[in-house]
Amino acid sequence: MKLVFAGTPExxxxxxxxxxxxxxxxxxxxxxxxxxxxxxxxxxxASPVAQRAEEAGIxxxxxxxxxxxxxxxxLREIAPxxxxxxxxxxxxxxxxxxxxxxxxxxxxxxLLPAWRGAAxxxxxxxxxxxxxxxxxxxxxxxxxxxxxxxxxxxxxxxTDTSGDLLTRLAFAGxxxxxxxxxxxxxxxxxxxxxxxxxxTLAPKIQVEDAHVDFAVPAMRVDRVVRGCTPAPGAWTVFxxxxxxxxxxxxxxxxxxxxxxxxxxxxxxxxxxxxSHAVELLWVQPQGKKPMKAADWARxxxxxxxxxxxx
Numbered sequence: 001m002k003l004v005f006a007g008t009p010e011x012x013x014x015x016x017x018x019x020x021x022x023x024x025x026x027x028x029x030x031x032x033x034x035x036x037x038x039x040x041x042x043x044x045x046a047s048p049v050a051q052r053a054e055e056a057g058i059x060x061x062x063x064x065x066x067x068x069x070x071x072x073x074x075l076r077e078i079a080p081x082x083x084x085x086x087x088x089x090x091x092x093x094x095x096x097x098x099x100x101x102x103x104x105x106x107x108x109x110x111l112l113p114a115w116r117g118a119a120x121x122x123x124x125x126x127x128x129x130x131x132x133x134x135x136x137x138x139x140x141x142x143x144x145x146x147x148x149x150x151x152x153x154x155x156x157x158x159t160d161t162s163g164d165l166l167t168r169l170a171f172a173g174x175x176x177x178x179x180x181x182x183x184x185x186x187x188x189x190x191x192x193x194x195x196x197x198x199x200t201l202a203p204k205i206q207v208e209d210a211h212v213d214f215a216v217p218a219m220r221v222d223r224v225v226r227g228c229t230p231a232p233g234a235w236t237v238f239x240x241x242x243x244x245x246x247x248x249x250x251x252x253x254x255x256x257x258x259x260x261x262x263x264x265x266x267x268x269x270x271x272x273x274x275s276h277a278v279e280l281l282w283v284q285p286q287g288k289k290p291m292k293a294a295d296w297a298r299x300x301x302x303x304x305x306x307x308x309x310x
């Protein structure tokens with residue numbers, strides 16, 4: 001089939017690579033978000049998908065809005081059979097959805113109908129799921145509600161961050177998306193409506209959602225930290241300044257610390273929660289680079305009774 005691939009961040013690049021390597025389909029163009037400011041100089045930088053497409057010599061379309069008439073006209077000229085999508089980052093209007101003969105097929109990083117929305121991996125981790133996966137589905141006007149072509153599953157490991165899990169799903173999902181394109185072309189694959197039971201929503205994680213409350217159980221603290229790493233970054237407050245929490249480990253045997261209360265050993269830093277303590281492993285003070293929590297504690301000289309979140 002003739003394809004127009006839509007995607008923006010690094011997590012979408014493996015799927016583009018899989019389609020380019022498949023040998024069965026022509027990736028005629030790529031649709032991505034416009035260049036965005038990045039780095040200290042805030043200069044405009046092309047998206048990872050745009051950079052990969054340019055390396056491969058593929059036409060790149062960067063509409064400010066996917067309903068822009070110039071973009072729609074070019075899409076009609078290309079006349080794709082199908083448009084595979086991975087984390088494009090903009091809502092597609094019906095006028096765009098109607099252009100490819102076989103529609104737009106999205107690779108979504110959850111087992112639909114669970115975790116419809118912008119942050120499925122983060123919500124899955126924060127909710128304590130043991131298994132997640134990726135789904136390919138036909139995009140319709142509802143939020144991730146279209147019929148499903150296929151799924152792959154992925155176990156969630158005890159120390160997974162959202163970054164770890166998303167990386168694995170990006171590669172597993174790339175194979176799924178390529179296989180979905182093959183099945184659609186062959187006529188062997190047909191989308192199945194999603195069940196009406198089991199629908200959960202995964203809206204974008206806001207900075208306030210990543211604020212760690214040490215009054216909750218240790219398991220919840222650990223899940224929030226892992227779910228919000230690397231972005232937007234779990235955080236608390238120490239001495240009036242924000243402290244990012246990069247990695248913690250629950251300690252079921254220690255229950256002597258009040259929520260947020262800090263205890264410093266020779267090479268360890270512990271914080272109380274609503275159940276048992278957690279060990280702080282990696283932190284990032286405001287304006288500084290990530291560091292081992294023990295090095296941070298030595299530098300700030302924590303006094304007896306000091307707490308996180310106060």
